Amino acid sequence: MKIIVTGSLGNISKPLTKELVSKGHSVTVVSTNTERQPEIEALGAKAAIGSMENVDFLTKTFTGADIVYAMEALNAGVFFDHNIDFIEANTQIGKNYKEAFEKSGVKNIVHLSSIGAHLPNGNGILAFHYNIEQVLNELPQDVSIKFMRPVGFYYNMYSFIPTIKSQNLIIQNYGGNEKEPWVSPLDIASVIAEEIEKPFNGREVRYIASEEISPNEIAKTLGEAIGNPELKWLTVADEDLLNGMINAGMNPKTAEGFVEMNTARGNGVLYEDYYKNRPVLGNVKVKDFAKDFAKLYQSS
Template sequence: MKIIVTGSLGNISKPLTKELISKGHDVTVISTNPERQPEIEALGAKAAIGSMENVDFLAETFTGADIVYAMEALNAGIFFDHTIDFVDANTKIGENYKEAFERSGVKNIIHLSSIGAHLSSGNGILVSHYNIEKILNELPEDVSIKFMRPVGFYYNMYSFIPTIKSQNMIIQNYGGDEKEPWVSPLDIASVIAEEIEKPFNGREVRYIASEEISPNEIAETLGEAIGNPDLKWLEISDEDLLNNLINAGMNPKTAKGFVEMNTARRESALYEDYYKNRPVLGKTKVKDFAKDFAKVYHNS
Protein backbone atom coordinates (compact mmCIF):
# COMPACT_ATOMS: atom_id res chain seq x y z
CA MET A 1 0.00 0.00 0.00
CA LYS A 2 1.00 3.62 -0.52
CA ILE A 3 1.30 5.18 2.94
CA ILE A 4 2.11 8.73 3.96
CA VAL A 5 3.82 9.18 7.34
CA THR A 6 3.96 12.62 8.96
CA GLY A 7 6.24 13.50 11.86
CA SER A 8 9.54 13.22 9.96
CA LEU A 9 11.87 10.73 11.70
CA GLY A 10 10.66 11.41 15.22
CA ASN A 11 10.24 9.05 18.15
CA ILE A 12 7.14 7.42 16.62
CA SER A 13 7.49 8.02 12.89
CA LYS A 14 10.99 6.55 12.52
CA PRO A 15 10.23 3.11 14.01
CA LEU A 16 6.87 3.15 12.23
CA THR A 17 8.55 3.85 8.89
CA LYS A 18 11.05 1.05 9.46
CA GLU A 19 8.29 -1.44 10.23
CA LEU A 20 6.16 -0.41 7.25
CA ILE A 21 9.14 -0.65 4.89
CA SER A 22 9.97 -4.11 6.25
CA LYS A 23 6.43 -5.18 5.37
CA GLY A 24 6.83 -4.03 1.78
CA HIS A 25 4.74 -0.86 1.83
CA ASP A 26 5.45 2.17 -0.36
CA VAL A 27 6.16 4.83 2.27
CA THR A 28 6.55 8.59 1.91
CA VAL A 29 7.75 10.50 4.97
CA ILE A 30 6.88 14.18 5.36
CA SER A 31 9.53 16.37 6.97
CA THR A 32 10.02 20.11 7.26
CA ASN A 33 13.80 19.63 7.35
CA PRO A 34 15.61 19.07 4.00
CA GLU A 35 18.57 17.63 5.90
CA ARG A 36 16.39 14.67 6.85
CA GLN A 37 15.97 13.58 3.22
CA PRO A 38 19.10 11.36 2.97
CA GLU A 39 18.22 9.57 6.23
CA ILE A 40 14.62 9.04 5.10
CA GLU A 41 15.75 7.63 1.77
CA ALA A 42 18.34 5.42 3.49
CA LEU A 43 15.44 3.68 5.23
CA GLY A 44 13.88 2.89 1.86
CA ALA A 45 11.18 5.57 2.00
CA LYS A 46 10.54 8.60 -0.17
CA ALA A 47 10.95 12.07 1.34
CA ALA A 48 8.42 14.87 0.93
CA ILE A 49 9.90 18.11 2.23
CA GLY A 50 7.39 20.77 3.21
CA SER A 51 5.35 22.37 5.95
CA MET A 52 2.17 21.34 7.74
CA GLU A 53 1.14 24.98 7.36
CA ASN A 54 1.16 24.56 3.55
CA VAL A 55 -2.18 23.01 2.57
CA ASP A 56 -1.23 22.84 -1.14
CA PHE A 57 1.86 20.79 -0.26
CA LEU A 58 -0.13 18.48 2.01
CA ALA A 59 -2.91 17.94 -0.53
CA GLU A 60 -0.42 17.18 -3.30
CA THR A 61 1.54 14.77 -1.10
CA PHE A 62 -1.60 12.98 0.13
CA THR A 63 -3.06 12.51 -3.37
CA GLY A 64 -3.06 8.85 -4.39
CA ALA A 65 -2.28 7.54 -0.91
CA ASP A 66 -4.09 4.49 0.45
CA ILE A 67 -3.54 5.59 4.06
CA VAL A 68 -2.24 8.73 5.76
CA TYR A 69 -0.79 8.68 9.27
CA ALA A 70 -1.26 12.24 10.55
CA MET A 71 0.19 13.85 13.64
CA GLU A 72 0.80 17.42 14.77
CA ALA A 73 4.57 17.61 14.97
CA LEU A 74 5.32 20.75 16.97
CA ASN A 75 8.62 20.70 18.83
CA ALA A 76 8.82 21.17 22.59
CA GLY A 77 10.57 24.51 22.17
CA ILE A 78 7.24 26.04 21.24
CA PHE A 79 6.22 25.80 24.92
CA PHE A 80 8.66 28.63 25.63
CA ASP A 81 7.69 30.81 22.69
CA HIS A 82 5.60 33.66 24.07
CA THR A 83 4.36 34.61 20.59
CA ILE A 84 2.65 31.28 19.85
CA ASP A 85 -0.51 29.85 21.37
CA PHE A 86 0.19 26.11 21.57
CA VAL A 87 -3.46 25.02 21.41
CA ASP A 88 -4.28 27.34 18.51
CA ALA A 89 -1.16 26.28 16.58
CA ASN A 90 -2.04 22.59 16.93
CA THR A 91 -5.68 23.17 16.06
CA LYS A 92 -4.66 25.06 12.92
CA ILE A 93 -2.64 22.08 11.73
CA GLY A 94 -5.76 19.94 12.23
CA GLU A 95 -7.70 22.34 10.04
CA ASN A 96 -4.98 22.13 7.39
CA TYR A 97 -5.14 18.34 7.47
CA LYS A 98 -8.91 18.39 7.01
CA GLU A 99 -8.67 20.60 3.92
CA ALA A 100 -5.82 18.53 2.50
CA PHE A 101 -7.76 15.31 3.03
CA GLU A 102 -10.78 16.79 1.26
CA ARG A 103 -8.74 18.02 -1.69
CA SER A 104 -6.67 14.85 -2.06
CA GLY A 105 -9.56 12.40 -1.74
CA VAL A 106 -7.85 10.28 0.94
CA LYS A 107 -10.31 7.78 2.43
CA ASN A 108 -8.28 6.09 5.17
CA ILE A 109 -6.67 8.12 7.96
CA ILE A 110 -4.86 7.22 11.17
CA HIS A 111 -4.64 10.27 13.41
CA LEU A 112 -2.38 10.53 16.44
CA SER A 113 -4.65 12.07 19.05
CA SER A 114 -4.18 11.81 22.82
CA ILE A 115 -5.51 10.80 26.18
CA GLY A 116 -7.93 13.56 27.23
CA ALA A 117 -9.34 14.08 23.73
CA HIS A 118 -12.76 13.05 25.03
CA LEU A 119 -12.89 16.25 27.14
CA SER A 120 -13.95 19.61 25.71
CA SER A 121 -12.57 21.45 28.76
CA GLY A 122 -10.62 20.86 31.95
CA ASN A 123 -7.84 19.00 30.12
CA GLY A 124 -5.43 21.91 29.63
CA ILE A 125 -3.24 21.85 26.54
CA LEU A 126 -4.78 18.51 25.52
CA VAL A 127 -7.94 20.35 24.44
CA SER A 128 -6.20 20.78 21.08
CA HIS A 129 -6.71 17.06 20.50
CA TYR A 130 -10.42 17.37 21.30
CA ASN A 131 -10.57 20.24 18.80
CA ILE A 132 -8.80 18.30 16.06
CA GLU A 133 -10.86 15.14 16.50
CA LYS A 134 -13.97 17.31 16.18
CA ILE A 135 -12.59 18.96 13.02
CA LEU A 136 -11.66 15.66 11.39
CA ASN A 137 -15.02 14.15 12.31
CA GLU A 138 -16.56 16.76 10.00
CA LEU A 139 -15.09 14.90 7.00
CA PRO A 140 -17.60 12.94 4.87
CA GLU A 141 -18.82 9.61 6.21
CA ASP A 142 -16.99 7.68 3.50
CA VAL A 143 -13.69 8.79 5.05
CA SER A 144 -12.59 6.29 7.70
CA ILE A 145 -10.55 7.58 10.63
CA LYS A 146 -8.78 5.70 13.38
CA PHE A 147 -8.06 8.01 16.31
CA MET A 148 -5.08 6.76 18.29
CA ARG A 149 -5.09 8.05 21.88
CA PRO A 150 -1.76 7.35 23.57
CA VAL A 151 -1.29 8.26 27.22
CA GLY A 152 1.68 10.22 28.62
CA PHE A 153 4.91 9.51 26.73
CA TYR A 154 7.88 8.11 28.63
CA TYR A 155 10.19 10.70 27.11
CA ASN A 156 8.20 13.46 28.84
CA MET A 157 10.03 12.26 31.95
CA TYR A 158 13.19 13.91 30.62
CA SER A 159 11.65 17.16 31.89
CA PHE A 160 12.22 15.81 35.42
CA ILE A 161 16.00 16.01 35.04
CA PRO A 162 16.54 19.67 36.02
CA THR A 163 14.88 19.36 39.44
CA ILE A 164 16.46 15.97 40.07
CA LYS A 165 19.86 17.56 39.52
CA SER A 166 19.14 20.76 41.43
CA GLN A 167 16.90 19.52 44.26
CA ASN A 168 17.21 15.73 44.21
CA MET A 169 13.46 15.42 43.59
CA ILE A 170 10.84 15.04 40.90
CA ILE A 171 8.45 17.94 41.45
CA GLN A 172 4.91 17.99 40.03
CA ASN A 173 1.38 18.96 41.09
CA TYR A 174 0.36 15.29 41.27
CA GLY A 175 1.99 12.27 42.86
CA GLY A 176 1.52 9.41 45.30
CA ASP A 177 0.87 5.71 44.97
CA GLU A 178 -2.08 5.70 42.55
CA LYS A 179 -1.11 4.09 39.27
CA GLU A 180 -1.55 5.89 35.96
CA PRO A 181 -0.76 4.81 32.40
CA TRP A 182 2.37 5.75 30.46
CA VAL A 183 3.50 4.72 26.99
CA SER A 184 6.61 4.14 24.91
CA PRO A 185 6.74 5.64 21.39
CA LEU A 186 7.91 2.20 20.23
CA ASP A 187 4.63 0.67 21.38
CA ILE A 188 2.69 3.50 19.71
CA ALA A 189 4.49 2.81 16.43
CA SER A 190 3.74 -0.90 16.76
CA VAL A 191 0.02 -0.28 17.32
CA ILE A 192 -0.20 2.11 14.37
CA ALA A 193 1.54 -0.42 12.12
CA GLU A 194 -0.96 -3.02 13.33
CA GLU A 195 -3.92 -0.73 12.61
CA ILE A 196 -2.62 -0.01 9.10
CA GLU A 197 -2.94 -3.71 8.31
CA LYS A 198 -6.50 -3.91 9.65
CA PRO A 199 -9.68 -2.94 7.78
CA PHE A 200 -10.88 0.67 8.06
CA ASN A 201 -14.52 1.05 8.98
CA GLY A 202 -15.96 4.44 9.89
CA ARG A 203 -14.67 6.20 12.98
CA GLU A 204 -12.77 4.29 15.67
CA VAL A 205 -10.84 5.15 18.85
CA ARG A 206 -8.01 3.11 20.34
CA TYR A 207 -6.05 3.91 23.49
CA ILE A 208 -2.36 2.99 23.68
CA ALA A 209 -0.40 2.36 26.89
CA SER A 210 2.70 0.42 27.92
CA GLU A 211 2.53 0.33 31.71
CA GLU A 212 0.38 1.50 34.59
CA ILE A 213 2.68 2.75 37.33
CA SER A 214 2.52 5.22 40.22
CA PRO A 215 4.60 8.40 40.56
CA ASN A 216 6.38 6.96 43.59
CA GLU A 217 7.25 3.81 41.61
CA ILE A 218 8.57 5.99 38.79
CA ALA A 219 10.82 7.86 41.21
CA GLU A 220 12.12 4.54 42.56
CA THR A 221 12.74 3.12 39.07
CA LEU A 222 14.45 6.21 37.67
CA GLY A 223 16.41 6.66 40.90
CA GLU A 224 17.82 3.15 40.66
CA ALA A 225 18.75 3.70 37.01
CA ILE A 226 20.71 6.90 37.70
CA GLY A 227 22.35 5.58 40.86
CA ASN A 228 20.20 7.62 43.24
CA PRO A 229 18.08 5.14 45.24
CA ASP A 230 16.86 7.93 47.53
CA LEU A 231 15.14 9.88 44.74
CA LYS A 232 11.66 11.05 45.80
CA TRP A 233 8.61 12.48 44.07
CA LEU A 234 7.31 15.69 45.66
CA GLU A 235 3.74 16.84 45.06
CA ILE A 236 3.31 20.62 45.17
CA SER A 237 0.31 22.91 44.69
CA ASP A 238 -1.04 23.96 41.31
CA GLU A 239 -0.04 27.54 42.04
CA ASP A 240 3.54 26.59 42.91
CA LEU A 241 3.96 24.51 39.75
CA LEU A 242 2.52 27.32 37.63
CA ASN A 243 5.00 29.77 39.12
CA ASN A 244 7.87 27.33 38.60
CA LEU A 245 7.00 26.88 34.91
CA ILE A 246 6.61 30.60 34.28
CA ASN A 247 9.87 31.33 36.09
CA ALA A 248 11.55 28.75 33.85
CA GLY A 249 10.44 30.79 30.84
CA MET A 250 7.37 28.89 29.65
CA ASN A 251 4.64 30.81 27.86
CA PRO A 252 2.23 31.67 30.74
CA LYS A 253 -0.82 30.45 28.82
CA THR A 254 0.91 27.19 27.97
CA ALA A 255 2.08 26.84 31.58
CA LYS A 256 -1.50 27.25 32.77
CA GLY A 257 -2.56 24.53 30.31
CA PHE A 258 0.15 22.22 31.63
CA VAL A 259 -0.98 22.69 35.20
CA GLU A 260 -4.61 22.10 34.26
CA MET A 261 -3.65 18.91 32.39
CA ASN A 262 -1.83 17.60 35.46
CA THR A 263 -4.75 18.55 37.70
CA ALA A 264 -7.01 16.44 35.47
CA ARG A 265 -4.67 13.46 35.82
CA ARG A 266 -4.49 13.96 39.61
CA GLU A 267 -8.29 14.05 39.84
CA SER A 268 -8.63 11.12 37.37
CA ALA A 269 -10.84 13.02 34.88
CA LEU A 270 -8.14 12.54 32.26
CA TYR A 271 -8.39 8.76 32.49
CA GLU A 272 -12.15 8.19 32.74
CA ASP A 273 -12.60 7.16 29.11
CA TYR A 274 -9.29 5.28 29.08
CA TYR A 275 -10.44 2.96 31.86
CA LYS A 276 -13.74 2.37 30.06
CA ASN A 277 -11.75 1.29 26.98
CA ARG A 278 -8.62 -0.08 28.63
CA PRO A 279 -6.10 -1.42 26.10
CA VAL A 280 -3.77 -4.37 26.25
CA LEU A 281 -0.50 -2.95 27.55
CA GLY A 282 2.54 -2.78 25.30
CA LYS A 283 5.90 -4.48 25.71
CA THR A 284 8.15 -1.57 26.68
CA LYS A 285 8.15 -0.84 30.42
CA VAL A 286 9.48 2.05 32.50
CA LYS A 287 12.48 -0.07 33.53
CA ASP A 288 13.39 -0.36 29.84
CA PHE A 289 13.04 3.39 29.32
CA ALA A 290 15.01 4.09 32.52
CA LYS A 291 18.19 2.89 30.77
CA ASP A 292 17.82 5.63 28.16
CA PHE A 293 16.83 8.11 30.88
CA ALA A 294 20.04 7.36 32.76
CA LYS A 295 22.17 8.02 29.67
CA VAL A 296 20.49 11.38 29.05
CA TYR A 297 20.68 12.26 32.75
CA HIS A 298 24.40 11.58 33.03
CA ASN A 299 25.17 13.37 29.75
CA SER A 300 23.17 16.50 30.58
Protein backbone atom coordinates in the same frame (compact mmCIF):
# COMPACT_ATOMS: atom_id res chain seq x y z
CA MET B 1 -0.05 0.11 -0.10
CA LYS B 2 0.97 3.73 -0.59
CA ILE B 3 1.24 5.25 2.88
CA ILE B 4 2.06 8.80 3.95
CA VAL B 5 3.76 9.22 7.32
CA THR B 6 3.87 12.69 8.88
CA GLY B 7 6.10 13.61 11.80
CA SER B 8 9.43 13.36 9.95
CA LEU B 9 11.77 10.89 11.70
CA GLY B 10 10.51 11.51 15.21
CA ASN B 11 10.15 9.10 18.10
CA ILE B 12 7.06 7.46 16.56
CA SER B 13 7.39 8.11 12.84
CA LYS B 14 10.90 6.66 12.45
CA PRO B 15 10.15 3.20 13.91
CA LEU B 16 6.78 3.26 12.14
CA THR B 17 8.46 3.96 8.80
CA LYS B 18 10.96 1.16 9.36
CA GLU B 19 8.21 -1.33 10.09
CA LEU B 20 6.02 -0.31 7.17
CA VAL B 21 8.94 -0.44 4.71
CA SER B 22 9.95 -3.86 6.04
CA LYS B 23 6.44 -5.09 5.26
CA GLY B 24 6.72 -3.97 1.64
CA HIS B 25 4.66 -0.79 1.71
CA SER B 26 5.51 2.29 -0.35
CA VAL B 27 6.13 4.94 2.30
CA THR B 28 6.50 8.70 1.91
CA VAL B 29 7.69 10.60 4.98
CA VAL B 30 6.70 14.24 5.38
CA SER B 31 9.35 16.48 6.94
CA THR B 32 9.97 20.21 7.15
CA ASN B 33 13.73 19.63 7.27
CA THR B 34 15.59 19.11 3.98
CA GLU B 35 18.51 17.63 5.91
CA ARG B 36 16.28 14.69 6.84
CA GLN B 37 15.90 13.59 3.22
CA PRO B 38 19.01 11.37 3.00
CA GLU B 39 18.12 9.61 6.27
CA ILE B 40 14.54 9.09 5.13
CA GLU B 41 15.71 7.62 1.83
CA ALA B 42 18.22 5.40 3.64
CA LEU B 43 15.24 3.75 5.37
CA GLY B 44 13.77 2.86 1.99
CA ALA B 45 11.13 5.59 2.03
CA LYS B 46 10.55 8.69 -0.10
CA ALA B 47 10.82 12.18 1.35
CA ALA B 48 8.26 14.96 0.94
CA ILE B 49 9.78 18.19 2.21
CA GLY B 50 7.35 20.95 3.09
CA SER B 51 5.27 22.63 5.76
CA MET B 52 2.15 21.49 7.62
CA GLU B 53 0.98 25.09 7.25
CA ASN B 54 0.93 24.68 3.44
CA VAL B 55 -2.35 23.07 2.42
CA ASP B 56 -1.33 22.86 -1.25
CA PHE B 57 1.80 20.91 -0.31
CA LEU B 58 -0.18 18.56 1.93
CA THR B 59 -2.83 18.06 -0.76
CA LYS B 60 -0.22 17.19 -3.40
CA THR B 61 1.56 14.82 -1.00
CA PHE B 62 -1.64 13.06 0.09
CA THR B 63 -3.10 12.64 -3.41
CA GLY B 64 -3.12 9.00 -4.47
CA ALA B 65 -2.31 7.67 -1.00
CA ASP B 66 -4.11 4.61 0.34
CA ILE B 67 -3.60 5.70 3.95
CA VAL B 68 -2.29 8.82 5.70
CA TYR B 69 -0.85 8.75 9.20
CA ALA B 70 -1.32 12.30 10.49
CA MET B 71 0.13 13.91 13.57
CA GLU B 72 0.76 17.47 14.73
CA ALA B 73 4.50 17.92 15.06
CA LEU B 74 5.27 21.21 16.79
CA ASN B 75 8.46 20.71 18.75
CA ALA B 76 8.77 21.21 22.50
CA GLY B 77 10.73 24.42 21.95
CA VAL B 78 7.50 26.26 21.22
CA PHE B 79 6.51 25.81 24.88
CA PHE B 80 8.85 28.70 25.58
CA ASP B 81 7.78 30.87 22.66
CA HIS B 82 5.58 33.64 24.06
CA ASN B 83 4.30 34.49 20.59
CA ILE B 84 2.71 31.11 19.91
CA ASP B 85 -0.62 29.89 21.24
CA PHE B 86 0.27 26.19 21.44
CA ILE B 87 -3.32 24.92 21.40
CA GLU B 88 -4.43 27.19 18.57
CA ALA B 89 -1.31 26.48 16.46
CA ASN B 90 -1.85 22.72 16.69
CA THR B 91 -5.58 23.06 16.05
CA GLN B 92 -4.80 25.01 12.87
CA ILE B 93 -2.61 22.15 11.64
CA GLY B 94 -5.57 19.83 12.16
CA LYS B 95 -7.71 22.18 10.07
CA ASN B 96 -5.02 22.15 7.36
CA TYR B 97 -5.09 18.37 7.37
CA LYS B 98 -8.88 18.34 6.99
CA GLU B 99 -8.74 20.65 3.99
CA ALA B 100 -5.95 18.60 2.41
CA PHE B 101 -7.84 15.35 3.00
CA GLU B 102 -10.90 16.81 1.28
CA LYS B 103 -8.95 18.13 -1.70
CA SER B 104 -6.80 15.01 -2.13
CA GLY B 105 -9.63 12.50 -1.77
CA VAL B 106 -7.94 10.43 0.93
CA LYS B 107 -10.37 7.88 2.40
CA ASN B 108 -8.33 6.19 5.14
CA ILE B 109 -6.68 8.16 7.95
CA VAL B 110 -4.83 7.18 11.10
CA HIS B 111 -4.66 10.22 13.37
CA LEU B 112 -2.40 10.52 16.39
CA SER B 113 -4.69 11.97 19.03
CA SER B 114 -4.23 11.64 22.79
CA ILE B 115 -5.58 10.68 26.16
CA GLY B 116 -7.99 13.45 27.15
CA ALA B 117 -9.33 13.96 23.63
CA HIS B 118 -12.78 12.92 24.86
CA LEU B 119 -12.95 16.02 27.09
CA PRO B 120 -14.24 19.36 25.73
CA ASN B 121 -12.58 21.15 28.66
CA GLY B 122 -10.53 20.50 31.78
CA ASN B 123 -7.78 18.72 29.84
CA GLY B 124 -5.35 21.61 29.73
CA ILE B 125 -2.65 21.51 27.07
CA LEU B 126 -4.35 18.47 25.51
CA ALA B 127 -7.35 20.54 24.42
CA PHE B 128 -6.12 20.71 20.84
CA HIS B 129 -6.57 16.95 20.49
CA TYR B 130 -10.27 17.32 21.33
CA ASN B 131 -10.47 20.23 18.88
CA ILE B 132 -8.87 18.28 16.04
CA GLU B 133 -10.97 15.16 16.57
CA GLN B 134 -14.04 17.39 16.23
CA VAL B 135 -12.64 18.99 13.07
CA LEU B 136 -11.78 15.66 11.43
CA ASN B 137 -15.14 14.20 12.35
CA GLU B 138 -16.64 16.82 10.03
CA LEU B 139 -15.17 14.93 7.07
CA PRO B 140 -17.68 12.98 4.93
CA GLN B 141 -18.75 9.64 6.34
CA ASP B 142 -17.05 7.75 3.51
CA VAL B 143 -13.73 8.84 5.05
CA SER B 144 -12.62 6.32 7.67
CA ILE B 145 -10.57 7.59 10.61
CA LYS B 146 -8.75 5.68 13.32
CA PHE B 147 -8.07 7.98 16.29
CA MET B 148 -5.06 6.71 18.22
CA ARG B 149 -5.10 7.94 21.82
CA PRO B 150 -1.78 7.23 23.53
CA VAL B 151 -1.30 8.17 27.17
CA GLY B 152 1.65 10.17 28.57
CA PHE B 153 4.91 9.47 26.70
CA TYR B 154 7.86 8.10 28.66
CA TYR B 155 10.19 10.70 27.17
CA ASN B 156 8.16 13.46 28.84
CA MET B 157 9.92 12.29 32.01
CA TYR B 158 13.11 13.89 30.67
CA SER B 159 11.60 17.16 31.91
CA PHE B 160 12.18 15.85 35.46
CA ILE B 161 15.96 16.05 35.06
CA PRO B 162 16.50 19.74 36.01
CA THR B 163 14.81 19.48 39.43
CA ILE B 164 16.38 16.09 40.11
CA LYS B 165 19.78 17.67 39.54
CA SER B 166 19.06 20.88 41.42
CA GLN B 167 16.83 19.65 44.28
CA ASN B 168 17.07 15.86 44.23
CA LEU B 169 13.30 15.75 43.62
CA ILE B 170 10.71 15.14 40.93
CA ILE B 171 8.26 18.03 41.43
CA GLN B 172 4.70 17.96 40.09
CA ASN B 173 1.24 19.06 41.24
CA TYR B 174 0.05 15.45 41.54
CA GLY B 175 1.68 12.31 42.88
CA GLY B 176 1.35 9.44 45.32
CA ASN B 177 0.66 5.74 44.91
CA GLU B 178 -2.25 5.88 42.45
CA LYS B 179 -1.22 4.18 39.23
CA GLU B 180 -1.54 5.96 35.90
CA PRO B 181 -0.74 4.76 32.38
CA TRP B 182 2.39 5.72 30.43
CA VAL B 183 3.54 4.67 26.97
CA SER B 184 6.65 4.12 24.88
CA PRO B 185 6.72 5.63 21.36
CA LEU B 186 7.90 2.20 20.17
CA ASP B 187 4.64 0.65 21.37
CA ILE B 188 2.69 3.47 19.73
CA ALA B 189 4.47 2.84 16.41
CA SER B 190 3.74 -0.88 16.68
CA VAL B 191 0.02 -0.30 17.29
CA ILE B 192 -0.23 2.18 14.41
CA ALA B 193 1.49 -0.26 12.05
CA GLU B 194 -1.00 -2.91 13.17
CA GLU B 195 -3.98 -0.62 12.59
CA ILE B 196 -2.74 0.41 9.15
CA GLU B 197 -2.94 -3.19 7.99
CA LYS B 198 -6.38 -3.83 9.52
CA PRO B 199 -9.63 -2.91 7.72
CA PHE B 200 -10.89 0.66 8.02
CA ASN B 201 -14.52 1.04 8.99
CA GLY B 202 -15.95 4.45 9.85
CA ARG B 203 -14.66 6.19 12.97
CA GLU B 204 -12.74 4.22 15.59
CA VAL B 205 -10.82 5.04 18.79
CA ARG B 206 -7.97 3.01 20.29
CA TYR B 207 -6.03 3.82 23.44
CA ILE B 208 -2.35 2.90 23.65
CA ALA B 209 -0.36 2.30 26.86
CA SER B 210 2.75 0.39 27.91
CA GLU B 211 2.55 0.31 31.71
CA GLU B 212 0.37 1.50 34.58
CA ILE B 213 2.63 2.77 37.34
CA SER B 214 2.40 5.25 40.21
CA PRO B 215 4.44 8.45 40.61
CA ASN B 216 6.21 7.00 43.64
CA GLU B 217 7.12 3.88 41.68
CA ILE B 218 8.46 6.05 38.85
CA ALA B 219 10.68 7.94 41.29
CA LYS B 220 12.01 4.66 42.65
CA THR B 221 12.66 3.19 39.18
CA LEU B 222 14.34 6.30 37.78
CA GLY B 223 16.28 6.85 41.00
CA GLU B 224 17.73 3.34 40.90
CA ALA B 225 18.67 3.79 37.23
CA ILE B 226 20.66 6.99 37.91
CA GLY B 227 22.25 5.67 41.10
CA ASN B 228 20.04 7.69 43.42
CA PRO B 229 17.75 5.18 45.18
CA GLU B 230 16.52 7.89 47.59
CA LEU B 231 14.93 9.96 44.81
CA LYS B 232 11.45 11.17 45.80
CA TRP B 233 8.41 12.54 43.98
CA LEU B 234 7.19 15.75 45.66
CA THR B 235 3.63 16.99 45.20
CA VAL B 236 3.27 20.77 45.27
CA ALA B 237 0.38 23.22 44.89
CA ASP B 238 -0.82 24.16 41.40
CA GLU B 239 0.36 27.73 41.92
CA ASP B 240 3.86 26.62 42.88
CA LEU B 241 4.24 24.45 39.80
CA LEU B 242 2.84 27.18 37.58
CA ASN B 243 5.23 29.79 38.97
CA GLY B 244 8.15 27.42 38.54
CA MET B 245 7.33 26.87 34.87
CA ILE B 246 6.83 30.57 34.19
CA ASN B 247 10.08 31.43 35.97
CA ALA B 248 11.83 28.89 33.76
CA GLY B 249 10.64 30.89 30.74
CA MET B 250 7.60 28.93 29.60
CA ASN B 251 4.77 30.74 27.85
CA PRO B 252 2.33 31.46 30.74
CA LYS B 253 -0.69 30.18 28.82
CA THR B 254 1.16 26.98 27.95
CA ALA B 255 2.23 26.59 31.57
CA GLU B 256 -1.37 26.96 32.71
CA GLY B 257 -2.29 24.22 30.27
CA PHE B 258 0.28 21.85 31.74
CA VAL B 259 -0.89 22.52 35.27
CA GLU B 260 -4.53 21.90 34.33
CA MET B 261 -3.58 18.70 32.52
CA ASN B 262 -1.71 17.42 35.58
CA THR B 263 -4.66 18.27 37.80
CA ALA B 264 -6.83 16.10 35.55
CA ARG B 265 -4.26 13.33 35.94
CA GLY B 266 -4.28 13.59 39.70
CA ASN B 267 -8.06 13.54 40.10
CA GLY B 268 -8.53 10.81 37.50
CA VAL B 269 -10.73 12.79 35.12
CA LEU B 270 -8.18 12.45 32.32
CA TYR B 271 -8.38 8.65 32.47
CA GLU B 272 -12.12 8.04 32.78
CA ASP B 273 -12.61 7.04 29.15
CA TYR B 274 -9.30 5.17 29.07
CA TYR B 275 -10.42 2.83 31.84
CA LYS B 276 -13.72 2.25 30.06
CA ASN B 277 -11.74 1.19 26.98
CA ARG B 278 -8.59 -0.18 28.63
CA PRO B 279 -6.07 -1.50 26.08
CA VAL B 280 -3.73 -4.45 26.24
CA LEU B 281 -0.46 -3.01 27.54
CA GLY B 282 2.59 -2.84 25.29
CA ASN B 283 6.00 -4.41 25.71
CA VAL B 284 8.26 -1.51 26.74
CA LYS B 285 8.20 -0.84 30.47
CA VAL B 286 9.46 2.06 32.59
CA LYS B 287 12.47 -0.04 33.66
CA ASP B 288 13.43 -0.28 29.97
CA PHE B 289 13.02 3.45 29.43
CA ALA B 290 14.97 4.18 32.64
CA LYS B 291 18.16 3.03 30.90
CA ASP B 292 17.77 5.79 28.30
CA PHE B 293 16.79 8.22 31.02
CA ALA B 294 19.99 7.45 32.93
CA LYS B 295 22.14 8.01 29.84
CA LEU B 296 20.65 11.45 29.21
CA TYR B 297 20.77 12.29 32.91
CA GLN B 298 24.46 11.47 33.13
CA SER B 299 25.33 13.40 29.96
CA SER B 300 23.27 16.52 30.73
